Structures are given as structure tokens and as C-alpha cells.
Amino acid sequence: MIYLDHAATTRTAPEAVEAMLPYLTDYYGNAGGIYTLANDSRKAVSRARQTIAETLGAEPNEIYFTAGGTESDNWAVIAAYEACRHKGNHIITSKIEHHAVLRACEYLEKRGAEVTYLDVDENGIVDPERLDRAIRPDTVLISVMYANNEIGTIQPVREIGEIAAARGILFHTDAVQAYGQMPIRVGEDHIDLLSASAHKFNGPKGIGFLYISRNAKIGSFLHGGQQERGRRAGTENVPAIVGMEAAAQRACRIMEQKTAKEIQLRDYLIGRILREIPGSRLNGHPTQRLAGNINISFPSVEGESVLIMLDMRGICASGGSACTTGAVGPSHVLRAIGLPEELAKGAVRLTLGEENTMEEMDAVADALAEIVDRIRTLRL
Numbered sequence: 169m170i171y172l173d174h175a176a177t178t179r180t181a182p183e184a185v186e187a188m189l190p191y192l193t194d195y196y197g198n199a200g201g202i203y204t205l206a207n208d209s210r211k212a213v214s215r216a217r218q219t220i221a222e223t224l225g226a227e228p229n230e231i232y233f234t235a236g237g238t239e240s241d242n243w244a245v246i247a248a249y250e251a252c253r254h255k256g257n258h259i260i261t262s263k264i265e266h267h268a269v270l271r272a273c274e275y276l277e278k279r280g281a282e283v284t285y286l287d288v289d290e291n292g293i294v295d296p297e298r299l300d301r302a303i304r305p306d307t308v309l310i311s312v313m314y315a316n317n318e319i320g321t322i323q324p325v326r327e328i329g330e331i332a333a334a335r336g337i338l339f340h341t342d343a344v345q346a347y348g349q350m351p352i353r354v355g356e357d358h359i360d361l362l363s364a365s366a367h368k369f370n371g372p373k374g375i376g377f378l379y380i381s382r383n384a385k386i387g388s389f390l391h392g393g394q395q396e397r398g399r400r401a402g403t404e405n406v407p408a409i410v411g412m413e414a415a416a417q418r419a420c421r422i423m424e425q426k427t428a429k430e431i432q433l434r435d436y437l438i439g440r441i442l443r444e445i446p447g448s449r450l451n452g453h454p455t456q457r458l459a460g461n462i463n464i465s466f467p468s469v470e471g472e473s474v475l476i477m478l479d480m481r482g483i484c485a486s487g488g489s490a491c492t493t494g495a496v497g498p499s500h501v502l503r504a505i506g507l508p509e510e511l512a513k514g515a516v517r518l519t520l521g522e523e524n525t526m527e528e529m530d531a532v533a534d535a536l537a538e539i540v541d542r543i544r545t546l547r548l
């Protein structure tokens with residue numbers, strides 16, 4: 169098998185599994201208890217909070233554990249809006265956000281919010297000047313993702329953060345695809361709220377966090393017990409939190425080396441595809457993109473057919489984001505960068521990870537050339 173769907177999810181790192189095991193077997197205490205067994209869990213949670221905070225240049229009490237990227241995005245967008253509702257009802261986001269942000273905005277629109285969905289350029293970049301011009305006296309939140317899950321485009325987050333800070337507007341960034349893949353400092357980027365999800369950086373599924381700057385006074389999202397300093401109710405998922413900590417440490421440790429390797433593999437595979445498959449087109453920015461992201465369109469070919477034929481050869485890839493698999497119609501991201509429907513439907517996303525090799529890139533390039541040629545011939 170050749171796994172090229174790391175943007176959808178990643179293999180849980182052995183270090184993460186090893187770190188989790190004792191908390192599934194021996195240290196199973198509820199972190200809220202008063203006895204020693206509970207204390208072991210509590211200590212593990214607070215150590216993980218410290219570790220995660222350090223990776224971002226944040227304080228431990230600014231990290232809140234959640235059930236993943238979707239919850240973090242929903243919490244950030246909905247609670248930030250509610251907290252600032254007395255100041256205004258306008259939100260600015262982009263047309264290429266993940267559905268976890270877009271659907272949360274749509275939910276708020278039904279409750280009186282006005283949302284500006286910013287256009288992006290042909291590479292999928294949000295123009296900070298355009299964003300600045302979209303700000304109104306009643307703007308209370310800006311939510312722009314760090315890096316896109318489909319085309320890998322990395323946004324000018326620092327410039328956006330500076331604009332938001334200068335105007336006194338809360339800035340949320342969905343860093344689910346970026347955290348653990350590139351260095352992020354919340355202070356330097358003027359980020360008030362940041363979402364991340366462990367399964368994207370070799371941690372377990374169903375766990376993530378929301379960074380909430382101490383200056384962002386937003387309310388809780390889940391209501392119940394006093395966990396997470398009363399801001400996120402629910403018994404702490406201690407094994408997953410510990411697994412995410414180990415994965416985060418590992419991701420930071422190997423980041424430089426992993427990025428360099430992925431860029432080399434990525435550019436090699438992109439080069440071969442563009443040279444060898446007539447009409448193929450790279451979607452997203454040529455350089456301002458995640459190290460492991462390749463998104464290519466093949467005219468006169470359905471992306472879906474390519475994926476099925478790749479799967480028959482043991483190659484895992486996807487068309488758009490994992491969450492849009494099975495959805496009909498071209499992806500909202502590819503539409504937003506102005507791709508004609510035919511090219512959007514012919515898009516294939518290949519996302520690399522540290523385990524991929526040059527031999528695999530050659531095998532994938534060969535397979536793609538053959539598959540695209542075959543589909544085109546059969547159609548003629």
C-alpha cells in the first residue's frame with residue numbers, strides 16, 4: 169500500500185501509542201477525583217497542557233482540550249461571536265475555510281450574524297488588504313485558516329493577525345492542517361484563538377485543542393462539569409490527551425527534517441506529473457503550500473475514477489477533503505480559486521508524510537500516467 173492521504177489522517181505514532189497505554193490500563197482514574205489514582209491522571213493532563221502551550225509560545229492556561237478540529241472551530245467561532253455580540257454582529261472569514269468554520273458561520277447567520285466570505289486569488293490566498301477593507305465598525309471576529317486542507321495554501325496569517333490586533337478584533341485561525349507541520353507562535357502572529365487536531369500530526373483521533381488567548385474572553389461551548397477550568401465540560405480523555413502530547417513533541421522534534429523530505433518528494437512528483445500527463449494542472453500556490461500537499465487536475469477525467477483506479481493499485485488518495493468524500497459537486501475550495509467545473513471534478517489530492525519514499529513517488533507517477541491515459545482512451 170502507498171498511503172498518500174495524510175491530510176485526511178495520519179498513522180498514530182508508536183511514541184503516542186506507548187504514552188497512551190498506561191492511561192488505558194493502570195492509570196484510569198478520573199482526573200476530577202481526590203485520590204492518588206486520580207491525581208496521576210490530573211498530573212498527566214496538566215503536563216500535556218504545559219507541553220502543548222510551549223509548542224505555540226502560549227501559557228498552559230490558554231490551552232483547552234477538545235474532541236478535535238471540528239469542536240475547536242465551532243467553539244471558537246460561535247463563542248467568540250456570542251461574547252462580542254454586544255459590540256456588533258459582523259464576521260469575516262474566507263470562502264475556502266473548512267466546513268467546520270463555514271457551517272458554524274451559517275449557523276450564526278440564522279441567528280442574526282452577518283458574514284463576509286472573502287474571495288481568494290487564483291492560488292487560494294486571502295489578500296490582507298481586501299480583508300482590511302471588509303472590516304466594519306461592527307466586525308467582531310476574523311476567522312482565516314492557517315493552511316488549506318485541499319490545496320495546501322498557506323495564508324499570510326501574521327499580516328491578518330496584525331490587522332485584527334490593530335482594529336481590536338478577535339482573530340481565530342483553523343490550524344488543523346498547519347499545527348505540527350510548521351512552526352507557529354501565537355504571540356508573533358497575533359492569534360487570539362487557534363484550533364488543532366491530534367490525528368493530523370500522528371496523534372490519536374477524537375482529540376484536539378483550542379488555544380484561547382487570555383485576552384479573549386469567550387464563554388464555554390459544552391455545558392456541564394467544571395473540567396478545563398469550567399470552560400469545557402466533560403471527563404478529560406486522559407489517554408488521548410497524553411497521546412496528543414507525545415505526538416506534538418515528536419512533530420516538533422522531526423519538523424525540519426520531515427518538511428525538507430516532503431518538499432523534495434512533493435516537487436519531484438509534481439514535476440513528473442506535470443511533465444508526463446498532458447493538460448495536468450497544479451492547484452494552489454506553487455511555493456506557499458504545505459510541504460506534503462499536491463492537488464492536481466486532469467482535464468477530461470473524473471477525479472473519482474482516478475481514485476478508484478489508484479485504490480485498485482493499493483494507492484490511497486482523495487479528491488477533496490476527507491469530509492467531502494461522497495459529497496456531490498465540485499469542492500468549494502476549487503470553485504473559489506476559479507477552477508472551471510471540469511477541472512475541479514478532475515482534481516486529485518495526494519498528501520505526503522514522513523514514511524513516503526522516492527520509489528513510491530515514481531510508482532504513483534507511473535500509475536497516474538497510465539490511469540489518466542486509460543480513462544481518456546476509453547472515453548474516446
Ligand code: PLP
Pocket residue numbers: 175176235236237238239241266268313315316317342343344345365366374376489490491
Ligand atoms: N479544519 C481543517 C482545516 C481540517 O482539515 C479538518 C479535518 O479534515 C478539520 C478542521 C476537522 O478536524 P477533525 O477531523 O479533528 O474534527
